[in-house]
Amino acid sequence: MTTKKVLVAYGTKHGATAGIAEQIGKALREDGLDAVVLPAGRVDDVCGYDAVVLGGALYAGHWSGKAARCAERNAESLRHRPVWLFSSGPLDRSAEERDIPPVPAVARRMRLIGAREHKTFxxxxxxxxxxxxARSxxxxxxxxxFRAPERIQSWAHHISAELSAA
Ligand SMILES: Cc1cc2nc3c(=O)[nH]c(=O)nc-3n(C[C@H](O)[C@H](O)[C@H](O)COP(=O)(O)O)c2cc1C
Structure with missing residues (x-):
């Protein structure tokens, strides 16, 4: 069996979401997947990947524009491969205490590309x-x-498990 190639793309302003993406990439590699972590703005084509994880920071109730545009640019290809989305936002423990649904625009995008799941960290x-x-x-x-590394890793391992079951 060939090693599956997974793209982990992220839209960040100040680096927190990039950190989450790096942790996801590391956990996927530990599970034997070939994971590549890239800023969403640099993703022009996802055809070389078997699966995609795409995340964006939340600002004033909106998902990162770079992540959103990446999803739009690649919508057709994303529809044909397994995709997982995530958001990075709440500055408290709420994301650990309950599942926080995606903001409406992300929920719409999930439906358009047929994403399997969304997680808020x-x-x-x-x-x-x-x-x-930020200072204020x-x-x-x-x-x-509030990024909770163990939750991020556990979600990444869950993605690996789904991909190896496929
Ligand atoms: C000005 C500002 C507005 C924010 N608005 C939201 C928001 O609407 N919802 C949310 O969950 N988090 C919000 N956050 C928290 C950010 O989403 C969080 O800090 C995130 O990890 C930033 O990611 P980044 O460093 O990758 O840009 C806000 C943060 C700042 C500084």
Whole structure:
């Protein structure tokens, strides 16, 4: 059997979503898959991949424009391979406590490309996050890193299991 090639693409502003994508890529490689992690803006063609995981940061209720445009540009090819989507956002433990559904535009996109599943992971805003809004959130005590590595890894292993069962 040939090794399956999986693209993990991400739309990020300040790097937290890129970190999640890297963790997913690492877990997939541990499971023997050939995982490539790329910024969504650099993905022009997904035809060389057996499966795609695409994630985007949430800002003001919207999924990353880069992730959204990547899904749009590649919609036809995505429809023909297994796809998983994720969002990175909540700055609290809510994503660990319950399943947070995708924002409406992502839910629509999921239906269009026939994505198998969507997962919301906690986000991260720390003293290293640039921007006035991030700084003001931190001043109000709303920051922190809520990405929960064990949840990210466990989702990635679940994707590997689905791909090897296919
Ligand atoms: C100005 C601002 C607006 C945000 N809006 C949302 C939001 O609407 N929903 C949400 O879940 N998270 C929101 N967040 C949290 C981010 O989604 C979170 O920090 C995410 O991990 C950022 O990813 P990135 O570093 O890859 O850009 C916001 C963060 C900032 C700084």
């Amino acid at each position: 906690g986000g991260s805003v720390t003293a290293r996050t640039p921007g006035l809004l 959130m931190l001043r109000q005590g709303k920051g922190g890193d």
